[in-house]
Amino acid sequence: MAQEPGRALIVGAGLAALRGAEALRAAGFSGPLTIVGDEPHPPYDRPPLSKHVLTGAIPADATTLPGVGGLAADWQLGSAALRLDRQARMVGLADGRTLPYDRLLIATGTRARPWPNPHEGRLAGVFTLRGRDDAAALRQALAAGPKHVLVIGGGFIGCEVASLCRQLGLPVTLVEPGPTPLARVLGRTVGAFIGAIHEGHGVALRCGSEVEWLEAEDGRLTRAHLVDGSSLATDVAVVALGAVRNTEWLDGAGLSADSGGVDCDARGHVLDTEGRPDPHIAAAGDVARFPHPIYDGRRVALEHWSHAVAQGIHAGRLLAGAEPESPYDALPTFWSTQGDLVVKSAGLTEGADAVAITQGDPAAGRFVALYGRAGRCIAAVSVDSARWLPAHAELIAARAPFPPRGAATDRPNGVAIFEPGFA
Amino acid sequence: MSAPADVSSGPPPGLRVSVDLNLCQAYAQCCYAAPRHFRIEGHEALFYDPAPAVQDRDAIERARVACPVQAIRVEEPERTA
Numbered sequence: 375m376a377q378e379p380g381r382a383l384i385v386g387a388g389l390a391a392l393r394g395a396e397a398l399r400a401a402g403f404s405g406p407l408t409i410v411g412d413e414p415h416p417p418y419d420r421p422p423l424s425k426h427v428l429t430g431a432i433p434a435d436a437t438t439l440p441g442v443g444g445l446a447a448d449w450q451l452g453s454a455a456l457r458l459d460r461q462a463r464m465v466g467l468a469d470g471r472t473l474p475y476d477r478l479l480i481a482t483g484t485r486a487r488p489w490p491n492p493h494e495g496r497l498a499g500v501f502t503l504r505g506r507d508d509a510a511a512l513r514q515a516l517a518a519g520p521k522h523v524l525v526i527g528g529g530f531i532g533c534e535v536a537s538l539c540r541q542l543g544l545p546v547t548l549v550e551p552g553p554t555p556l557a558r559v560l561g562r563t564v565g566a567f568i569g570a571i572h573e574g575h576g577v578a579l580r581c582g583s584e585v586e587w588l589e590a591e592d593g594r595l596t597r598a599h600l601v602d603g604s605s606l607a608t609d610v611a612v613v614a615l616g617a618v619r620n621t622e623w624l625d626g627a628g629l630s631a632d633s634g635g636v637d638c639d640a641r642g643h644v645l646d647t648e649g650r651p652d653p654h655i656a657a658a659g660d661v662a663r664f665p666h667p668i669y670d671g672r673r674v675a676l677e678h679w680s681h682a683v684a685q686g687i688h689a690g691r692l693l694a695g696a697e698p699e700s701p702y703d704a705l706p707t708f709w710s711t712q713g714d715l716v717v718k719s720a721g722l723t724e725g726a727d728a729v730a731i732t733q734g735d736p737a738a739g740r741f742v743a744l745y746g747r748a749g750r751c752i753a754a755v756s757v758d759s760a761r762w763l764p765a766h767a768e769l770i771a772a773r774a775p776f777p778p779r780g781a782a783t784d785r786p787n788g789v790a791i792f793e794p795g796f797a
Numbered sequence: 798m799s800a801p802a803d804v805s806s807g808p809p810p811g812l813r814v815s816v817d818l819n820l821c822q823a824y825a826q827c828c829y830a831a832p833r834h835f836r837i838e839g840h841e842a843l844f845y846d847p848a849p850a851v852q853d854r855d856a857i858e859r860a861r862v863a864c865p866v867q868a869i870r871v872e873e874p875e876r877t878a
Contacts, residue, residue, distance in 0.1 A: 419815050419847060426844060436848035440813035440872035680819045707819045714839025718819070740840065758840040761822045 379405030380476025382693065385455045385465060385623075387411025389419070389679065390659025390686035391481040395445050397690025398479075407447045408473055410465070412454035415506055416442045421679060423509035424534045425711050429541060430517060434510035455482070458627040460652060477693040480624070480636055480644065480657040481686065484617035484677060489526075494588040495613065499595030502613045503531055515610050516542060523547075524598050524608040526585050528555035528565075530710045530717075532614035533572065537713030540575045547578040547606060549585050549598075553795070560719075560755055562795030563729055564743045567736035568757060571715060574739075585611075617677060619661050629655075635663030635675035640701035642685070642692045658682070658689035667703040668771065669722060669752075678708040705771050709760075718760050720767035721745070721753030729794040730777050733762045742766060745794060746776025812849045812857055813872045820868035827860035827869060835860055845869075 382398060384391045387409055395409060411417075418437040426432045450467070457466040464472045486502035489495035495502075499520075501512045516523070516539070525536045528550030539546035552558060554565030555572065573579055580600070588611060589597040599605045621631045629652070630637040630645045636657050638644055642664070643651035659682040665671040684704040692698055709718045726745035732754075734741035742762045745753040750773045754766035769778055777789055814834070823841035827834075834846040834857060849857050851873065861869040 421818065422847060431844065432847060436846075438813060438848070440815050440870050442813075443872070680817065683817075709818045711818070711842045714842050716823075716839070716841045760841050 378476075379403055381405055381474055382407045382477045382479075383465060383473055383475035384409045384479040384481060386479075386481030386483055386620075386659070386661070387413065387415075387417050387449075387451060388481060388483050388659065388682065389417060389439065390483070390662075390682035390689075391479065392417040392439055392441050393683045393686035394479050394481060394656075394658050394690035394693075395447060396441055397687040398477075398694050399445060399690075401691045401694030401696045403477075403694040405476075407445065408475075409445075409447050409449050409451075410453065410455055410467065410473065411449075411451045412468075413505060413507075414452040416449065416451065418506050420504075421709075421711075423506060424503055424531055425538060427509040428513050428516060428535065428538050430513060434506045434513065437506060455623050458624055458629075460627055460629075460646075460655070463654065476654060478655045479689055479693055480655060480661060481659045481689075482620035482623065483660045484619050486613070487615040487618050489588070489613045489615075491587065494590070497588060497590045497595045498593055499590075499609050500588065500611045500613065503535065504617070512612065516544065520544060520608075520610040522606070522608045522610070524549065524585070524606065524611040525614055526598075526611060527614035527616070528552065528569075528579075528581065529558070529614060529616060530556065530708075530712075532612070533568070533712045534710060535612050535614060536577045537572055537575060537715065540572075540577055541713050545578075546576075547580060547608070548572070549580045549583050549600065551584045552581060554581055555579065557795065560723060560743075561726065561729060561745075563792045564755055564794070566795075567741070567743075568712075568715075568717065570736075571739050571757075572712070575713060617660070619675065621661060635661050637673065638662050638664040640665055640667070640671075641698055642689050642702055656689035656692050658685040662689075664702065666706075666722075667701055668705060668773075669724075672724075674706075674722065676706050678706055680704070680707050705767055707767070715739075716756075716758055716760060718756045718763050719753065720763055721751075721770040723753040723755075723794070723796075726752060726794045726796065728776065729792050730789040731792075732766070732778065732789050734759050744769070744776070744778065744789075749776055750774070751776045751778065811851055812854060814845055814847050814849060814857060815870050816843060816845050817868040817870075818843060820866045822866060824865050826863035826865060830859035830863045831856035 454468045486504035523546040525548045536548040557565040624631045663675040728746040740758040751769040756763045
Protein backbone atom coordinates (compact mmCIF):
# COMPACT_ATOMS: atom_id res chain seq x y z
CA MET A 375 0.00 0.00 0.00
CA ALA A 376 2.88 2.34 0.68
CA GLN A 377 3.82 2.41 -3.02
CA GLU A 378 0.24 2.97 -4.20
CA PRO A 379 -1.24 5.52 -1.84
CA GLY A 380 -4.59 5.72 -3.63
CA ARG A 381 -7.35 7.88 -2.20
CA ALA A 382 -8.27 8.16 1.44
CA LEU A 383 -11.76 9.12 2.51
CA ILE A 384 -12.95 9.86 6.02
CA VAL A 385 -16.69 9.95 6.61
CA GLY A 386 -17.41 11.99 9.71
CA ALA A 387 -15.75 15.21 10.81
CA GLY A 388 -15.55 14.93 14.57
CA LEU A 389 -12.72 14.21 16.97
CA ALA A 390 -12.08 10.61 15.87
CA ALA A 391 -12.06 11.66 12.21
CA LEU A 392 -9.64 14.50 12.85
CA ARG A 393 -7.20 12.48 14.94
CA GLY A 394 -7.49 9.65 12.42
CA ALA A 395 -6.61 12.01 9.58
CA GLU A 396 -3.61 13.32 11.49
CA ALA A 397 -2.39 9.79 12.19
CA LEU A 398 -2.88 8.79 8.55
CA ARG A 399 -0.68 11.69 7.46
CA ALA A 400 1.84 11.15 10.25
CA ALA A 401 2.19 7.49 9.22
CA GLY A 402 3.24 8.61 5.75
CA PHE A 403 0.07 8.61 3.67
CA SER A 404 0.68 11.27 1.00
CA GLY A 405 -2.23 10.69 -1.38
CA PRO A 406 -5.43 12.70 -1.68
CA LEU A 407 -7.46 12.85 1.55
CA THR A 408 -11.12 13.88 1.64
CA ILE A 409 -13.08 14.46 4.85
CA VAL A 410 -16.88 14.46 4.69
CA GLY A 411 -19.07 15.93 7.42
CA ASP A 412 -22.82 16.41 7.58
CA GLU A 413 -22.48 19.63 9.60
CA PRO A 414 -21.09 22.78 7.98
CA HIS A 415 -18.48 23.13 10.76
CA PRO A 416 -14.89 21.90 10.87
CA PRO A 417 -14.15 19.45 13.71
CA TYR A 418 -14.95 20.93 17.10
CA ASP A 419 -14.63 19.85 20.70
CA ARG A 420 -17.87 18.63 22.26
CA PRO A 421 -17.17 18.62 26.02
CA PRO A 422 -17.32 22.43 26.36
CA LEU A 423 -20.73 22.43 24.66
CA SER A 424 -22.52 21.09 27.74
CA LYS A 425 -20.48 23.25 30.10
CA HIS A 426 -18.81 26.55 29.39
CA VAL A 427 -20.69 27.21 26.17
CA LEU A 428 -23.95 26.95 28.13
CA THR A 429 -22.70 29.30 30.84
CA GLY A 430 -21.72 31.78 28.15
CA ALA A 431 -18.05 31.72 29.19
CA ILE A 432 -17.07 30.77 25.63
CA PRO A 433 -18.99 31.05 22.35
CA ALA A 434 -19.98 27.83 20.58
CA ASP A 435 -17.86 28.68 17.55
CA ALA A 436 -14.68 28.91 19.67
CA THR A 437 -14.59 25.12 20.01
CA THR A 438 -12.89 24.31 16.70
CA LEU A 439 -10.22 21.74 17.50
CA PRO A 440 -6.50 22.14 17.11
CA GLY A 441 -5.29 20.11 14.14
CA VAL A 442 -7.85 21.22 11.57
CA GLY A 443 -5.21 23.09 9.59
CA GLY A 444 -2.19 21.38 8.10
CA LEU A 445 -3.80 18.16 6.93
CA ALA A 446 -3.75 18.96 3.20
CA ALA A 447 -7.29 17.63 3.13
CA ASP A 448 -10.23 18.32 0.87
CA TRP A 449 -13.02 19.19 3.32
CA GLN A 450 -16.52 18.37 2.15
CA LEU A 451 -18.58 19.83 4.96
CA GLY A 452 -22.34 20.24 5.06
CA SER A 453 -23.12 17.16 3.01
CA ALA A 454 -24.03 13.89 4.69
CA ALA A 455 -22.91 10.51 3.39
CA LEU A 456 -25.97 8.50 2.40
CA ARG A 457 -24.63 5.21 1.14
CA LEU A 458 -21.55 3.04 0.87
CA ASP A 459 -20.85 0.81 -2.15
CA ARG A 460 -17.97 -1.47 -1.20
CA GLN A 461 -17.83 -3.20 -4.61
CA ALA A 462 -17.38 0.10 -6.44
CA ARG A 463 -15.44 1.53 -3.46
CA MET A 464 -17.34 4.74 -3.33
CA VAL A 465 -19.51 6.78 -0.95
CA GLY A 466 -22.64 8.58 -2.13
CA LEU A 467 -23.43 12.00 -0.64
CA ALA A 468 -26.77 13.68 0.04
CA ASP A 469 -26.07 16.24 -2.68
CA GLY A 470 -25.85 13.45 -5.29
CA ARG A 471 -22.08 13.35 -5.67
CA THR A 472 -20.04 10.19 -5.23
CA LEU A 473 -16.55 10.01 -3.74
CA PRO A 474 -14.20 7.12 -4.56
CA TYR A 475 -11.85 5.64 -1.97
CA ASP A 476 -9.09 3.11 -1.57
CA ARG A 477 -8.94 3.56 2.20
CA LEU A 478 -12.04 4.53 4.12
CA LEU A 479 -12.43 5.57 7.76
CA ILE A 480 -15.95 5.37 9.16
CA ALA A 481 -16.26 7.91 11.96
CA THR A 482 -19.88 9.07 11.75
CA GLY A 483 -20.39 9.07 15.51
CA THR A 484 -23.76 9.49 17.14
CA ARG A 485 -26.63 11.94 17.33
CA ALA A 486 -28.87 12.87 20.23
CA ARG A 487 -31.79 10.51 20.73
CA PRO A 488 -34.79 12.71 19.93
CA TRP A 489 -37.91 13.14 22.06
CA PRO A 490 -40.16 10.26 20.96
CA ASN A 491 -43.03 12.53 19.94
CA PRO A 492 -41.70 14.50 16.94
CA HIS A 493 -44.30 17.24 17.21
CA GLU A 494 -43.50 17.86 20.88
CA GLY A 495 -39.80 17.60 20.11
CA ARG A 496 -40.07 20.55 17.72
CA LEU A 497 -41.80 22.88 20.20
CA ALA A 498 -40.07 26.13 21.00
CA GLY A 499 -38.32 25.60 24.32
CA VAL A 500 -37.51 21.92 23.72
CA PHE A 501 -33.84 21.13 23.09
CA THR A 502 -31.43 18.29 22.58
CA LEU A 503 -27.70 18.75 23.07
CA ARG A 504 -25.18 17.12 20.79
CA GLY A 505 -23.75 19.56 18.27
CA ARG A 506 -22.36 23.06 18.26
CA ASP A 507 -25.58 24.57 16.93
CA ASP A 508 -27.60 22.77 19.63
CA ALA A 509 -25.38 24.31 22.31
CA ALA A 510 -25.65 27.80 20.83
CA ALA A 511 -29.46 27.54 20.74
CA LEU A 512 -29.70 26.21 24.30
CA ARG A 513 -27.30 28.88 25.55
CA GLN A 514 -29.57 31.54 24.07
CA ALA A 515 -32.58 30.02 25.84
CA LEU A 516 -30.78 29.81 29.20
CA ALA A 517 -29.43 33.35 28.88
CA ALA A 518 -32.98 34.62 28.40
CA GLY A 519 -33.68 33.66 32.03
CA PRO A 520 -36.31 30.93 31.83
CA LYS A 521 -38.57 30.51 34.85
CA HIS A 522 -37.81 26.80 35.05
CA VAL A 523 -35.68 24.22 33.23
CA LEU A 524 -36.68 20.58 32.96
CA VAL A 525 -33.96 18.05 32.20
CA ILE A 526 -35.31 14.77 30.86
CA GLY A 527 -32.84 11.98 31.55
CA GLY A 528 -30.30 11.60 34.36
CA GLY A 529 -27.28 10.39 32.43
CA PHE A 530 -24.05 12.37 32.16
CA ILE A 531 -25.36 15.08 29.81
CA GLY A 532 -28.50 15.44 31.92
CA CYS A 533 -26.48 15.82 35.12
CA GLU A 534 -24.13 18.29 33.47
CA VAL A 535 -26.96 20.48 32.20
CA ALA A 536 -28.91 20.33 35.46
CA SER A 537 -25.94 21.25 37.64
CA LEU A 538 -24.97 24.01 35.26
CA CYS A 539 -28.47 25.49 35.46
CA ARG A 540 -27.97 25.77 39.21
CA GLN A 541 -24.69 27.59 38.58
CA LEU A 542 -26.71 30.03 36.47
CA GLY A 543 -29.20 30.37 39.30
CA LEU A 544 -32.03 28.75 37.34
CA PRO A 545 -34.63 26.49 38.99
CA VAL A 546 -34.17 23.03 37.50
CA THR A 547 -35.87 19.65 37.80
CA LEU A 548 -34.23 16.46 36.60
CA VAL A 549 -36.59 13.60 35.74
CA GLU A 550 -34.99 10.18 35.53
CA PRO A 551 -36.82 6.85 35.20
CA GLY A 552 -34.10 4.96 37.09
CA PRO A 553 -33.73 4.89 40.88
CA THR A 554 -30.92 7.50 40.87
CA PRO A 555 -29.09 9.67 38.35
CA LEU A 556 -26.35 7.78 36.46
CA ALA A 557 -27.72 4.43 37.68
CA ARG A 558 -27.30 2.70 34.34
CA VAL A 559 -23.57 3.44 34.10
CA LEU A 560 -22.49 3.77 37.75
CA GLY A 561 -25.13 1.74 39.57
CA ARG A 562 -27.57 3.16 42.12
CA THR A 563 -25.12 3.09 45.04
CA VAL A 564 -22.69 5.57 43.47
CA GLY A 565 -25.55 7.24 41.56
CA ALA A 566 -27.23 8.06 44.87
CA PHE A 567 -24.02 9.62 46.24
CA ILE A 568 -23.72 11.87 43.20
CA GLY A 569 -27.44 12.63 43.15
CA ALA A 570 -27.23 13.80 46.77
CA ILE A 571 -24.46 16.24 45.84
CA HIS A 572 -26.64 17.72 43.08
CA GLU A 573 -29.64 17.93 45.39
CA GLY A 574 -27.43 19.81 47.81
CA HIS A 575 -26.87 22.37 45.06
CA GLY A 576 -30.59 22.76 44.52
CA VAL A 577 -31.34 20.37 41.65
CA ALA A 578 -34.86 18.95 42.19
CA LEU A 579 -34.52 15.23 41.48
CA ARG A 580 -37.54 13.22 40.34
CA CYS A 581 -36.14 9.70 40.08
CA GLY A 582 -38.30 6.71 39.28
CA SER A 583 -40.42 8.99 37.14
CA GLU A 584 -40.93 9.72 33.46
CA VAL A 585 -42.23 12.55 31.37
CA GLU A 586 -45.25 11.38 29.42
CA TRP A 587 -46.04 14.38 27.28
CA LEU A 588 -45.23 18.03 26.76
CA GLU A 589 -47.91 20.73 26.68
CA ALA A 590 -47.63 23.88 24.63
CA GLU A 591 -49.35 27.16 23.98
CA ASP A 592 -48.90 28.80 20.57
CA GLY A 593 -46.15 26.32 19.75
CA ARG A 594 -44.16 27.08 22.89
CA LEU A 595 -43.54 24.63 25.74
CA THR A 596 -45.46 25.48 28.90
CA ARG A 597 -45.83 22.31 30.97
CA ALA A 598 -44.55 18.73 31.29
CA HIS A 599 -46.86 15.91 32.32
CA LEU A 600 -45.38 12.96 34.18
CA VAL A 601 -46.58 9.36 34.08
CA ASP A 602 -47.72 9.54 37.71
CA GLY A 603 -50.31 12.13 36.69
CA SER A 604 -48.49 15.12 38.13
CA SER A 605 -47.25 17.99 36.02
CA LEU A 606 -44.86 20.88 36.31
CA ALA A 607 -44.72 24.24 34.61
CA THR A 608 -41.57 24.69 32.56
CA ASP A 609 -40.53 26.89 29.68
CA VAL A 610 -37.36 24.99 28.76
CA ALA A 611 -36.91 21.22 28.46
CA VAL A 612 -33.61 19.56 27.63
CA VAL A 613 -34.06 16.06 26.24
CA ALA A 614 -31.02 14.06 27.41
CA LEU A 615 -31.98 10.51 26.53
CA GLY A 616 -28.63 9.33 25.23
CA ALA A 617 -27.32 8.96 21.73
CA VAL A 618 -28.14 7.02 18.58
CA ARG A 619 -25.29 5.73 16.43
CA ASN A 620 -25.15 7.02 12.87
CA THR A 621 -25.07 3.74 10.96
CA GLU A 622 -28.15 4.05 8.72
CA TRP A 623 -26.00 5.18 5.78
CA LEU A 624 -24.30 1.76 5.90
CA ASP A 625 -27.56 -0.09 5.18
CA GLY A 626 -27.09 -2.24 2.10
CA ALA A 627 -23.29 -2.10 2.26
CA GLY A 628 -23.05 -5.68 3.51
CA LEU A 629 -21.37 -4.70 6.76
CA SER A 630 -22.17 -6.00 10.22
CA ALA A 631 -23.79 -2.82 11.52
CA ASP A 632 -26.89 -1.87 13.46
CA SER A 633 -28.06 0.81 15.88
CA GLY A 634 -25.34 -0.34 18.29
CA GLY A 635 -22.50 0.47 15.91
CA VAL A 636 -20.47 -1.01 13.08
CA ASP A 637 -18.47 -4.08 14.03
CA CYS A 638 -14.69 -4.15 13.76
CA ASP A 639 -12.16 -6.90 14.28
CA ALA A 640 -9.41 -6.67 16.88
CA ARG A 641 -7.16 -4.76 14.45
CA GLY A 642 -9.84 -2.19 13.62
CA HIS A 643 -11.05 -3.25 10.16
CA VAL A 644 -14.82 -3.36 9.73
CA LEU A 645 -16.50 -6.73 9.40
CA ASP A 646 -18.96 -7.79 6.73
CA THR A 647 -22.14 -9.69 7.49
CA GLU A 648 -20.16 -12.95 7.21
CA GLY A 649 -17.66 -11.73 9.79
CA ARG A 650 -14.87 -11.14 7.28
CA PRO A 651 -12.75 -7.99 7.63
CA ASP A 652 -12.71 -5.45 4.80
CA PRO A 653 -9.04 -4.42 4.55
CA HIS A 654 -9.97 -1.12 2.88
CA ILE A 655 -12.18 0.13 5.70
CA ALA A 656 -11.61 0.94 9.38
CA ALA A 657 -13.93 2.52 11.93
CA ALA A 658 -13.24 4.63 15.00
CA GLY A 659 -14.94 6.56 17.76
CA ASP A 660 -18.52 6.39 19.02
CA VAL A 661 -19.76 4.41 16.00
CA ALA A 662 -17.18 1.61 16.15
CA ARG A 663 -18.05 -1.56 18.06
CA PHE A 664 -15.03 -3.70 18.77
CA PRO A 665 -13.89 -6.59 20.97
CA HIS A 666 -12.16 -5.14 24.01
CA PRO A 667 -9.14 -7.23 25.10
CA ILE A 668 -9.36 -6.07 28.72
CA TYR A 669 -12.96 -7.31 28.96
CA ASP A 670 -12.55 -10.80 27.47
CA GLY A 671 -13.28 -9.61 23.96
CA ARG A 672 -16.74 -8.29 24.79
CA ARG A 673 -17.92 -6.06 21.94
CA VAL A 674 -18.27 -2.47 23.05
CA ALA A 675 -18.86 0.90 21.39
CA LEU A 676 -17.58 3.72 23.58
CA GLU A 677 -18.78 7.32 23.52
CA HIS A 678 -15.70 8.71 25.21
CA TRP A 679 -13.48 11.63 24.21
CA SER A 680 -10.21 9.84 24.91
CA HIS A 681 -11.44 6.79 23.03
CA ALA A 682 -12.21 8.88 19.95
CA VAL A 683 -8.63 10.17 20.08
CA ALA A 684 -6.91 6.84 20.72
CA GLN A 685 -8.98 4.72 18.36
CA GLY A 686 -8.90 7.45 15.70
CA ILE A 687 -5.10 7.36 15.83
CA HIS A 688 -5.10 3.57 15.75
CA ALA A 689 -7.40 3.48 12.71
CA GLY A 690 -5.45 6.19 10.89
CA ARG A 691 -2.23 4.23 11.23
CA LEU A 692 -3.98 1.04 10.18
CA LEU A 693 -5.31 2.65 7.00
CA ALA A 694 -1.87 4.09 6.26
CA GLY A 695 -0.61 0.52 6.11
CA ALA A 696 1.23 0.54 9.43
CA GLU A 697 0.77 -2.85 11.05
CA PRO A 698 -0.55 -2.28 14.57
CA GLU A 699 1.79 -3.60 17.24
CA SER A 700 -1.17 -4.95 19.18
CA PRO A 701 -4.96 -4.92 19.05
CA TYR A 702 -6.52 -1.66 20.15
CA ASP A 703 -6.77 -2.09 23.90
CA ALA A 704 -6.82 1.37 25.47
CA LEU A 705 -8.41 1.36 28.91
CA PRO A 706 -11.75 3.21 28.61
CA THR A 707 -11.68 6.51 30.47
CA PHE A 708 -13.99 9.49 30.60
CA TRP A 709 -14.75 12.60 32.58
CA SER A 710 -17.86 14.61 33.25
CA THR A 711 -17.84 18.11 34.72
CA GLN A 712 -21.11 18.60 36.59
CA GLY A 713 -21.20 22.14 37.83
CA ASP A 714 -17.93 22.36 39.74
CA LEU A 715 -17.96 18.62 40.38
CA VAL A 716 -15.61 16.40 38.38
CA VAL A 717 -16.60 12.77 37.86
CA LYS A 718 -13.97 10.62 36.17
CA SER A 719 -13.91 6.97 35.32
CA ALA A 720 -11.50 4.27 34.23
CA GLY A 721 -12.63 0.89 32.94
CA LEU A 722 -16.17 -0.33 32.31
CA THR A 723 -18.63 -0.98 35.13
CA GLU A 724 -20.84 -3.38 33.19
CA GLY A 725 -21.39 -6.60 35.09
CA ALA A 726 -19.98 -5.30 38.38
CA ASP A 727 -21.08 -7.36 41.39
CA ALA A 728 -19.47 -5.23 44.10
CA VAL A 729 -18.26 -1.71 44.71
CA ALA A 730 -15.89 -0.41 47.37
CA ILE A 731 -15.22 3.14 48.50
CA THR A 732 -11.43 3.11 48.46
CA GLN A 733 -10.67 6.81 49.04
CA GLY A 734 -12.47 9.71 50.63
CA ASP A 735 -16.04 9.83 51.80
CA PRO A 736 -19.23 10.15 49.74
CA ALA A 737 -20.78 12.22 52.52
CA ALA A 738 -17.97 14.74 52.07
CA GLY A 739 -18.56 14.83 48.33
CA ARG A 740 -15.11 13.51 47.39
CA PHE A 741 -14.39 9.82 46.93
CA VAL A 742 -13.21 7.00 44.71
CA ALA A 743 -15.39 3.95 44.07
CA LEU A 744 -13.74 0.76 42.81
CA TYR A 745 -15.93 -1.79 41.02
CA GLY A 746 -15.30 -5.53 41.09
CA ARG A 747 -16.61 -8.45 39.11
CA ALA A 748 -15.98 -12.07 40.03
CA GLY A 749 -13.10 -11.07 42.26
CA ARG A 750 -11.32 -8.75 39.81
CA CYS A 751 -11.12 -4.97 39.58
CA ILE A 752 -12.98 -3.79 36.48
CA ALA A 753 -13.64 -0.07 36.88
CA ALA A 754 -13.16 2.95 39.13
CA VAL A 755 -14.99 6.24 39.44
CA SER A 756 -13.55 9.32 41.11
CA VAL A 757 -15.62 12.24 42.33
CA ASP A 758 -13.50 15.35 42.86
CA SER A 759 -10.60 12.95 43.51
CA ALA A 760 -8.91 12.67 40.12
CA ARG A 761 -5.39 12.25 41.44
CA TRP A 762 -6.32 8.89 42.90
CA LEU A 763 -7.65 7.55 39.62
CA PRO A 764 -4.42 6.59 37.80
CA ALA A 765 -3.45 4.19 40.61
CA HIS A 766 -6.86 2.59 40.33
CA ALA A 767 -6.58 2.43 36.54
CA GLU A 768 -3.45 0.32 36.98
CA LEU A 769 -5.37 -2.15 39.12
CA ILE A 770 -8.03 -2.42 36.41
CA ALA A 771 -5.60 -2.81 33.52
CA ALA A 772 -3.84 -5.54 35.51
CA ARG A 773 -7.17 -7.21 36.42
CA ALA A 774 -6.00 -7.09 40.00
CA PRO A 775 -7.92 -9.03 42.66
CA PHE A 776 -11.00 -7.36 44.15
CA PRO A 777 -11.24 -6.24 46.88
CA PRO A 778 -7.75 -4.80 46.43
CA ARG A 779 -4.97 -6.14 48.63
CA GLY A 780 -3.52 -3.75 51.13
CA ALA A 781 -5.52 -1.07 52.86
CA ALA A 782 -5.75 2.32 51.23
CA THR A 783 -3.88 5.07 53.02
CA ASP A 784 -6.99 6.46 54.63
CA ARG A 785 -8.58 3.04 55.18
CA PRO A 786 -6.45 1.34 57.87
CA ASN A 787 -9.28 -1.06 58.68
CA GLY A 788 -9.95 -2.07 55.10
CA VAL A 789 -12.68 -1.01 52.74
CA ALA A 790 -16.43 -1.48 52.99
CA ILE A 791 -17.97 -3.43 50.14
CA PHE A 792 -21.37 -2.43 48.76
CA GLU A 793 -23.86 -3.86 46.34
CA PRO A 794 -23.31 -1.67 43.23
CA GLY A 795 -27.02 -1.59 42.44
CA PHE A 796 -27.27 -2.30 38.76
CA ALA A 797 -30.77 -3.04 37.55
CA MET B 798 -7.60 21.66 -1.47
CA SER B 799 -10.35 23.75 0.06
CA ALA B 800 -10.29 25.17 3.55
CA PRO B 801 -12.89 24.16 6.14
CA ALA B 802 -16.15 25.77 5.14
CA ASP B 803 -16.55 28.28 7.93
CA VAL B 804 -12.97 29.34 8.46
CA SER B 805 -13.58 32.48 6.39
CA SER B 806 -16.91 33.37 7.97
CA GLY B 807 -16.45 31.90 11.45
CA PRO B 808 -14.37 32.92 14.42
CA PRO B 809 -11.42 35.24 13.86
CA PRO B 810 -8.10 33.51 13.40
CA GLY B 811 -6.39 32.79 16.67
CA LEU B 812 -4.88 30.07 18.76
CA ARG B 813 -6.65 26.77 19.24
CA VAL B 814 -6.34 25.11 22.63
CA SER B 815 -7.69 21.81 23.81
CA VAL B 816 -7.03 20.05 27.09
CA ASP B 817 -7.29 16.33 27.67
CA LEU B 818 -9.35 16.49 30.83
CA ASN B 819 -8.83 12.78 31.38
CA LEU B 820 -5.18 13.55 31.97
CA CYS B 821 -5.76 16.80 33.86
CA GLN B 822 -5.35 16.39 37.60
CA ALA B 823 -5.82 20.02 38.53
CA TYR B 824 -2.22 20.78 39.40
CA ALA B 825 -3.16 24.30 38.23
CA GLN B 826 0.26 25.16 36.82
CA CYS B 827 -1.50 26.47 33.69
CA CYS B 828 -3.53 28.81 35.90
CA TYR B 829 -0.33 30.42 37.19
CA ALA B 830 1.22 30.59 33.73
CA ALA B 831 -1.82 32.03 31.95
CA PRO B 832 -4.38 33.12 34.55
CA ARG B 833 -6.64 34.85 32.05
CA HIS B 834 -7.06 31.63 30.04
CA PHE B 835 -7.05 28.83 32.60
CA ARG B 836 -8.71 28.57 35.98
CA ILE B 837 -9.81 25.88 38.42
CA GLU B 838 -13.46 25.92 39.45
CA GLY B 839 -14.41 24.01 42.58
CA HIS B 840 -11.84 21.39 43.61
CA GLU B 841 -10.59 20.26 40.22
CA ALA B 842 -12.76 21.45 37.33
CA LEU B 843 -10.53 23.16 34.79
CA PHE B 844 -11.92 26.00 32.69
CA TYR B 845 -9.84 26.93 29.68
CA ASP B 846 -10.22 29.34 26.81
CA PRO B 847 -10.22 27.20 23.64
CA ALA B 848 -9.61 30.18 21.33
CA PRO B 849 -7.17 32.69 22.82
CA ALA B 850 -5.92 35.65 20.80
CA VAL B 851 -2.62 35.25 18.95
CA GLN B 852 -0.98 37.97 21.07
CA ASP B 853 -1.46 35.72 24.14
CA ARG B 854 0.73 33.06 22.52
CA ASP B 855 3.58 33.35 25.04
CA ALA B 856 1.36 32.89 28.08
CA ILE B 857 -0.42 29.96 26.47
CA GLU B 858 2.88 28.36 25.56
CA ARG B 859 4.11 28.76 29.14
CA ALA B 860 0.94 27.03 30.32
CA ARG B 861 1.39 24.21 27.83
CA VAL B 862 4.94 23.41 28.89
CA ALA B 863 4.16 23.87 32.60
CA CYS B 864 1.51 21.13 32.61
CA PRO B 865 2.91 18.20 34.63
CA VAL B 866 0.76 15.69 32.74
CA GLN B 867 1.14 17.36 29.31
CA ALA B 868 -2.60 17.58 28.78
CA ILE B 869 -2.60 20.86 26.83
CA ARG B 870 -2.48 21.03 23.05
CA VAL B 871 -2.05 24.34 21.24
CA GLU B 872 -2.13 25.24 17.57
CA GLU B 873 -1.85 28.37 15.51
CA PRO B 874 -4.00 27.79 12.43
CA GLU B 875 -2.29 30.45 10.33
CA ARG B 876 1.07 28.77 10.78
CA THR B 877 -0.03 25.33 9.71
CA ALA B 878 -2.99 25.84 7.34
